[in-house]
Amino acid sequence: xxxxxxxxxxxxxxxxxxxxxxxxxxxxxxxxxxxxxxxxxxxxxxxxxxxxxxxxxxxxxxxxxxxxxxxxxxxxxxxxxxxxxxxxxxxxxxxxxxxxxxxxxxxxxxxxxxxxxxxxxxxxxxxxxxxxxxxxxxxxxxxxxxxxxxxxxxxxxxxxxxxxxxxxxxxxxxxxxxxxxxxxxxxxxxxxxxxxxxxxxxxxxxxxxxxxxxxxxxxxxxxxxxxxxxxxxxxxxxxxxxxxxxxxxxxxxxxxxxxxxxxxxxxxxxxxxxxxxxxxxxxxxxxxxxxxxxxxxxxxxxxxxxxxxxxxxxxxxxxxxxxxxxxxxxxxxxxxxxxxxxxxxxxxxxxxxxxxxxxxxxxxxxxxxxxxxxxxxxxxxxxxxxxxxxxxxxxxxxxxxxxxxxxxxxxxxxxxxxxxxxxxxxxxxxxxxxxxxxxxxxxxxxxxxxxxxxxxxxxxxxxxxxxxxxxxxxxxxxxxxxxxxxxxxxxxxxxxxxxxxxxxxxxxxxxxxxxxxxxxxxxxxxxxxxxxxxxxxxxxxxxxxxxxxxxx
Numbered sequence: 363x364x365x366x367x368x369x370x371x372x373x374x375x376x377x378x379x380x381x382x383x384x385x386x387x388x389x390x391x392x393x394x395x396x397x398x399x400x401x402x403x404x405x406x407x408x409x410x411x412x413x414x415x416x417x418x419x420x421x422x423x424x425x426x427x428x429x430x431x432x433x434x435x436x437x438x439x440x441x442x443x444x445x446x447x448x449x450x451x452x453x454x455x456x457x458x459x460x461x462x463x464x465x466x467x468x469x470x471x472x473x474x475x476x477x478x479x480x481x482x483x484x485x486x487x488x489x490x491x492x493x494x495x496x497x498x499x500x501x502x503x504x505x506x507x508x509x510x511x512x513x514x515x516x517x518x519x520x521x522x523x524x525x526x527x528x529x530x531x532x533x534x535x536x537x538x539x540x541x542x543x544x545x546x547x548x549x550x551x552x553x554x555x556x557x558x559x560x561x562x563x564x565x566x567x568x569x570x571x572x573x574x575x576x577x578x579x580x581x582x583x584x585x586x587x588x589x590x591x592x593x594x595x596x597x598x599x600x601x602x603x604x605x606x607x608x609x610x611x612x613x614x615x616x617x618x619x620x621x622x623x624x625x626x627x628x629x630x631x632x633x634x635x636x637x638x639x640x641x642x643x644x645x646x647x648x649x650x651x652x653x654x655x656x657x658x659x660x661x662x663x664x665x666x667x668x669x670x671x672x673x674x675x676x677x678x679x680x681x682x683x684x685x686x687x688x689x690x691x692x693x694x695x696x697x698x699x700x701x702x703x704x705x706x707x708x709x710x711x712x713x714x715x716x717x718x719x720x721x722x723x724x725x726x727x728x729x730x731x732x733x734x735x736x737x738x739x740x741x742x743x744x745x746x747x748x749x750x751x752x753x754x755x756x757x758x759x760x761x762x763x764x765x766x767x768x769x770x771x772x773x774x775x776x777x778x779x780x781x782x783x784x785x786x787x788x789x790x791x792x793x794x795x796x797x798x799x800x801x802x803x804x805x806x807x808x809x810x811x812x813x814x815x816x817x818x819x820x821x822x823x824x825x826x827x828x829x830x831x832x833x834x835x836x837x838x839x840x841x842x843x844x845x846x847x848x849x850x851x852x853x854x855x856x857x858x859x860x861x862x863x864x865x866x867x868x869x870x871x872x873x874x875x876x877x878x879x880x881x882x883x884x885x886x887x888x889x890x891x892x893x894x895x896x897x898x899x900x901x902x903x904x905x906x907x908x909x910x911x912x913x914x
Contacts, residue, residue: 433588456480461486477543555586573592575587629664653675706722757793758795766802779818808874821840
């Protein structure tokens with residue numbers, strides 16, 4: 363009965379992933395974002411202009427200080443009433459009307475605001491207040507006419523608002539003006555009443571108020587304090603002009619950055635998309651006409667990736683060809699003993715002669731042994747690649763390993779079998795990085811092969827030669843040699859040319875092929891050649907295994 367769980371236990375293949383079609387690749391967005399972020403940070407730092415702004419403020423305060431000192435000196439000379447008797451000055455007083463007139467005349471062309479405080483801290487004169495028949499009239503400075511706020515201005519205001527949110531960025535005390543002003547409201551005026559010049563910078567919305575105070579004195583007597591104040595309109599205008607120029611440069615740099623980002627992303631994303639599309643075609647297409655683009659004009663990592671993918675694809679096709687060829691060879695090699703076995707089994711049922719039956723049973727047993735040996739070697743060959751790719755390597759002492767292999771071969775040799783002699787260089791280290799069990803298999807296969815071709819009571823010489831960064835192991839026999847032109851063919855699968863004295867089917871023809879795979883997996887080479895005497899007569903064969911020495 364069919365297993366009801368068979369369908370349930372059937373492995374589920376994952377749904378294949380196909381490429382999505384995008385107008386702009388994610389790599390392009392990432393490159394663009396990184397480049398714009400770096401440019402944005404640079405421009406944000408330039409727009410701050412902290413040091414430039416501080417220099418403008420310092421210059422403005424110095425100019426305002428000189429002006430205040432001159433105005434204070436003029437008031438000390440022209441707006442002070444003195445009562446003296448001889449050389450003795452009885453008292454000195456500021457004259458408010460005279461001071462008011464003088465301050466208005468002095469301040470009007472400068473665009474500053476002047477406030478005069480008496481020695482008692484009371485406000486005497488404020489240039490923003492005009493005295494007329496109707497009383498005091500307050501003067502308000504109107505902003506210059508403009509044609510509306512531009513996008514650049516809005517951007518700069520937004521930037522300033524964001525900067526103010528960062529703690530510690532030019533935090534200024536807030537400017538406050540009481541209805542009734544006194545000297546105590548302003549620290550610089552207090553200092554001036556003490557006889558010292560002082561200055562202060564305060565914030566007023568998005569602008570600043572710069573003020574300087576100087577003592578008004580006559581004959582070293584402080585009669586009051588004059589404070590000149592000015593808004594930061596000129597400083598802001600200078601900062602605005604510089605920032606606008608920075609934004610203009612930023613606009614040009616932004617355009618270039620975007621174009622270069624798209625160009626750079628195109629040189630990366632577009633080839634990768636082509637490689638992915640080609641790999642997708644290889645994955646879903648059954649045709650071998652699909653080729654991976656190699657981009658021969660590129661000498662960068664993309665070009666290397668394309669070449670590697672192309673070589674990998676060719677290696678995969680070659681591996682598939684090898685698998686198909688191996689399967690065909692296996693089927694062919696197994697078919698021969700199966701055909702012989704089938705024929706013998708059919709014949710033995712019809713034969714009545716006991717001698718003929720015994721002969722057919724011998725053939726059947728021989729074919730079964732041949733099948734068993736063939737299947738074992740095929741299984742070993744099929745597992746070899748996977749085992750070599752997973753196995754851990756260690757440092758292998760070839761001298762000790764060859765000594766053990768030779769001792770085993772000599773101790774188990776049959777009568778008339780060849781004597782194996784081992785020659786190793788003295789005081790030379792013969793170590794390689796590899797898998798000891800597989801290397802033992804290589805040399806046992808070669809020595810066994812040489813022994814099968816050696817004459818009775820012959821000799822086989824195993825010799826090790828240490829080079830600069832390689833180690834060569836030679837296995838030399840006195841047999842009939844290798845058929846001309848077959849020096850490379852003997853390493854192919856199921857090569858079956860054996861000595862005439864050897865029973866048919868004793869070897870599967872996979873030993874030397876397996877040895878070649880093992881040696882190449884260790885980064886080495888193996889080859890065979892005939893030995894010649896002085897008359898160019900073949901006197902034996904020489905197999906050479908070259909392996910990279912440990913550390914190289």
